[in-house]
Structure formats: C-alpha cells, structure tokens
C-alpha cells in the first residue's frame with residue numbers, strides 16, 4: 001500500500017497558483033525530503049498531506065484514505081513551521097498530547113514495536129496502540145528530559161521546536177510530516193534531530209521533511225524538489 005499518494009494536485013492561495021499539477025507516490029517507510037526555494041510550495045504540500053488543508057484540485061491519500069479531514073496522529077502527524085504548542089502545558093504534556101487525545105497515554109519510557117510490524121500489517125488508518133520510536137525516550141533523545149516539567153512558554157525556540165518534533169513522533173505514526181525541523185537548532189541539536197528522524201524511519205515511519213538544510217538532505221533516501229509549485233524530480 002502506498003503511504004502517500006498525491007494525484008494531479010494544484011492549489012491556489014490568494015489568487016495565485018502555488019502548487020501546479022503535482023503527482024507523487026511514497027510507498028515505503030523511508031526518509032523523504034521535500035526541497036525547494038522559499039515560496040516554492042513545500043509547506044503547502046506538507047499541509048495537504050497532513051490533511052489540515054484540501055487542494056483546490058486533485059487528490060491526496062495517506063495510507064490509502066483521503067488525507068482530509070486530518071486522521072489520528074498515529075496515521076499522519078505534523079510538525080508545523082509555527083510549532084503550534086500549547087504554551088501553558090509543560091514540555092512533557094505537549095509531547096503526550098496526541099496520546100492523551102486518543103485516551104492512550106504511553107509511559108515516559110516507550111516500548112519497542114514488534115520487529116516486523118509495518119504499516120502494511122498494522123491497522124490502517126490508526127496503528128495498533130501507542131507505540132513510539134523503538135527503545136527511545138524521545139525526551140532524552142531530543143535533549144528535553146531536563147525541561148520536561150517546564151511550561152513550553154518558558155523554553156527556548158529550539159527547545160519548543162524539538163518538543164513539537166517529539167509530539168509528532170510520539171505515536172510512531174505511519175507518516176510524519178515535518179516542516180523545517182532543524183530551522184531553530186544549533187549544530188549539536190541538529191544531530192539529535194537527525195538521529196530522531198533516522199530512528200523513526202527505522203521503526204517504520206515514513207518521515208517526510210520539508211527543508212533547505214543540506215544536512216537533512218544528506219540523510220534522505222528520496223529527495224523531491226519543488227520549483228515554483230511544480231515538481232522537478234522524484
């Protein structure tokens with residue numbers, strides 16, 4: 001089963017066509033990068049795949065179902081560029097939010113998913129149970145353990161971005177759509193983010209990253225390039 005299918009998608013914003021006849025398929029749990037200049041349409045395509053917007057024309061499917069309305073974050077999660085944390089909740093509470101919303105809160109230490117489990121044999125949409133990145137505590141992996149009990153509003157922008165990344169990965173989704181996940185990170189923390197992306201892919205998530213960051217492009221299995229809303233190559 002294809003994890004992400006974008007069929008003949010065009011999208012117009014404020015009278016301007018920002019995506020033009022985009023078609024792509026991603027059918028494995030790999031790290032895929034959506035690259036392109038500022039304004040090329042990366043975030044728009046991320047939002048369409050994460051199901052928070054609908055295209056002006058064409059179809060977007062995730063795990064074989066329409067992407068919109070946005071399904072459970074165990075199917076497709078989103079790290080938006082503007083993060084969208086709840087500033088009043090702690091870092092830990094923000095990370096746990098997707099699990100709380102589906103009444104299944106994993107403990108702070110997560111269990112490894114059974115080795116052969118993939119999206120093809122899991123319940124789709126909605127993977128079975130609140131699994132997470134194999135044997136990783138996302139708080140520790142992303143350098144958030146020491147600030148887990150602090151309100152998100154009292155943390156740095158880089159910490160907030162890593163919190164939003166952990167929130168996107170906590171349910172070990174079939175597809176994680178990550179918009180510029182290294183934008184606010186220094187070199188040391190970029191490596192933590194790259195390790196988390198690799199671990200998520202290894203654990204069975206298709207990680208789709210919109211980025212300009214060559215360090216992310218360097219670890220990608222697939223690079224999709226957008227130029228003025230059109231696909232250059234897949």
Ligand SMILES: Nc1ncnc2c1ncn2[C@@H]1O[C@H](COP(=O)(O)OP(=O)(O)OP(=O)(O)O)[C@@H](O)[C@H]1O
Pocket residue numbers: 013014018036037038039040041042043044045
């Ligand atoms: N809310 C909006 N209303 C109208 N036009 C928008 C809106 N958001 C984005 N656009 C336009 O859509 C086009 C694509 O924007 P998008 O944010 O998808 O690009 P991007 O490749 O993600 O850019 P960046 O790398 O700077 O984040 C741009 O021309 C932008 O000006």
